[in-house]
Amino acid sequence: MNTTTALSKADSPHPNPLPEGEGARQTLFAADALLPTGWAKNVLLAWNDAGQLQQVKSATQSPAGAQVATGPVIPGMPNLHSHAFQRAFAGLTEHRAEQQDSFWSWRTLMYRFAARLGPQHMEAIATWLYAEMLEAGYTSVCEFQYVHHDADGRPYADDATLSLALLRAAHKVGIGFTLLPVLYQTSGFGGLPPTEGQRRFIRSTDSMLRLLETLKPVCNAQGARLGLAPHSLRAVPPDALREAIAGLEAIDRSAPIHIHIAEQTKEVDDCMAWSGQRPVAWLLDHAPVDARWCLVHATHMDMAEYERGAKSGAVAGLCPTTEANLGDGIFDFSAWRHHGGAWGLGSDSHATVNAAEELLMLEYSQRLARRQRNVGSDAAQPHVATALTLGAVSGGAQASGRAIGGLAAGQQADFVVLDAGQLALQGLPAPDMLSSHVFASHRTSAIDAAWVAGRPRVQAGRHALHNEAAAAFVTARNQLLSDN
Numbered sequence: 001m002n003t004t005t006a007l008s009k010a011d012s013p014h015p016n017p018l019p020e021g022e023g024a025r026q027t028l029f030a031a032d033a034l035l036p037t038g039w040a041k042n043v044l045l046a047w048n049d050a051g052q053l054q055q056v057k058s059a060t061q062s063p064a065g066a067q068v069a070t071g072p073v074i075p076g077m078p079n080l081h082s083h084a085f086q087r088a089f090a091g092l093t094e095h096r097a098e099q100q101d102s103f104w105s106w107r108t109l110m111y112r113f114a115a116r117l118g119p120q121h122m123e124a125i126a127t128w129l130y131a132e133m134l135e136a137g138y139t140s141v142c143e144f145q146y147v148h149h150d151a152d153g154r155p156y157a158d159d160a161t162l163s164l165a166l167l168r169a170a171h172k173v174g175i176g177f178t179l180l181p182v183l184y185q186t187s188g189f190g191g192l193p194p195t196e197g198q199r200r201f202i203r204s205t206d207s208m209l210r211l212l213e214t215l216k217p218v219c220n221a222q223g224a225r226l227g228l229a230p231h232s233l234r235a236v237p238p239d240a241l242r243e244a245i246a247g248l249e250a251i252d253r254s255a256p257i258h259i260h261i262a263e264q265t266k267e268v269d270d271c272m273a274w275s276g277q278r279p280v281a282w283l284l285d286h287a288p289v290d291a292r293w294c295l296v297h298a299t300h301m302d303m304a305e306y307e308r309g310a311k312s313g314a315v316a317g318l319c320p321t322t323e324a325n326l327g328d329g330i331f332d333f334s335a336w337r338h339h340g341g342a343w344g345l346g347s348d349s350h351a352t353v354n355a356a357e358e359l360l361m362l363e364y365s366q367r368l369a370r371r372q373r374n375v376g377s378d379a380a381q382p383h384v385a386t387a388l389t390l391g392a393v394s395g396g397a398q399a400s401g402r403a404i405g406g407l408a409a410g411q412q413a414d415f416v417v418l419d420a421g422q423l424a425l426q427g428l429p430a431p432d433m434l435s436s437h438v439f440a441s442h443r444t445s446a447i448d449a450a451w452v453a454g455r456p457r458v459q460a461g462r463h464a465l466h467n468e469a470a471a472a473f474v475t476a477r478n479q480l481l482s483d484n
Contacts, residue, residue, distance in 0.1 A: 051453025081346025
């Protein structure tokens with residue numbers, strides 16, 4: 001399939017036309033809504049046919065004909081870090097592979113799985129995952145896409161084949177999308193040659209820039225954002241990092257840039273041995289880190305790195321359930337916020353696909369580390385769930401490079417309606433409903449509906465493609481597990 005025709009004319013950014021007579025402005029009235037300034041009563045949301053909020057007005061009355069939310073409305077959560085294909089082996093690495101398992105032994109198992117992946121598997125897995133995300137409170141996702149080539153490491157006839165599979169999956173389910181093709185060249189600091197397990201990931205800097213130029217019009221046609229992900233300092237030598245960023249700026253000066261950094265202590269030790277600096281310090285000294293950047297994980301920093309990193313304007317991309325699953329360590333959330341650092345949440349390897357559980361894990365990790373309660377609250381927002389939701393939405397929007405920063409005029413109409421009838425939420429004030437959704441729903445969904453760009457994608461807790469996408473996912477997973 002030719003890249004430029006990967007999406008048909010029908011596959012526009014908003015493929016579902018408005019119902020006849022509905023007009024250019026859409027409305028939803030909510031008795032309670034979480035605005036960037038906090039909870040508000042009797043809120044009217046109005047958006048245009050492009051899905052952009054035109055008005056957010058509180059303390060008003062429901063106009064005739066407006067839809068009425070069945071529960072509190074909260075902003076949709078951006079998922080700032082995803083490796084979609086890894087959802088298919090979530091739960092399958094929870095057995096001892098080495099005497100002392102770690103991220104590095106898990107990575108070996110992941111490489112074996114990635115080696116079998118085909119375009120049809122990628123699309124089926126991602127379609128189900130993105131539907132899951134919408135049902136779990138995420139309304140957009142940043143896809144950190146590093147599987148580029150066929151099983152032998154050769155480029156596909158259409159070099160963008162696997163990226164296009166992800167774009168199609170996002171389009172089918174209607175989730176907001178930021179595509180981050182990954183530059184990956186070496187297996188370790190100092191230019192170590194790639195391993196056999198990395199053959200599907202490897203690209204020259206020139207080939208990456210050609211891929212970005214190819215994908216840019218496709219992303220534009222779908223309403224998606226395109227950025228770049230230098231995989232890590234161990235996988236991208238300094239010259240390649242500099243050339244790739246310069247090339248990206250020639251394509252789009254405001255494009256988001258995401259990088260894995262300081263996730264494991266071994267990575268920090270290896271960087272010190274190579275450069276004499278810790279990873280985040282090296283990056284800040286050698287790259288133009290600013291608000292376009294997302295420092296994914298950034299788990300192991302010293303106090304100077306926390307201060308410098310936060311003041312750079314970059315977003316810390318936290319993935320609490322994956323970091324716990326892999327035994328990575330605990331990010332010092334209080335230190336980052338003390339310096340005004342932006343942050344957001346990602347589900348990464350998708351051991352968990354639930355925005356509320358990422359918030360819970362973030363808060364609980366901080367409580368365990370500090371032996372305190374309610375660490376995520378602040379003077380402006382004493383409710384932990386409220387404060388964390390607003391922070392994650394703001395930082396996630398920045399990392400996405402899209403106008404999805406909450407329920408405010410000029411932002412996209414991405415929002416979630418909580419199920420006021422769910423047992424954990426029944427009869428509570430709205431702030432306590434959100435708290436119960438995060439801390440007391442016991443892995444059951446308290447989400448009734450999810451809207452993206454003013455269009456309902458989840459209703460009564462289910463995506464329209466739930467059954468179809470789930471069946472295709474199971475088929476793809478079974479094929480991958482049976483191929484030897």
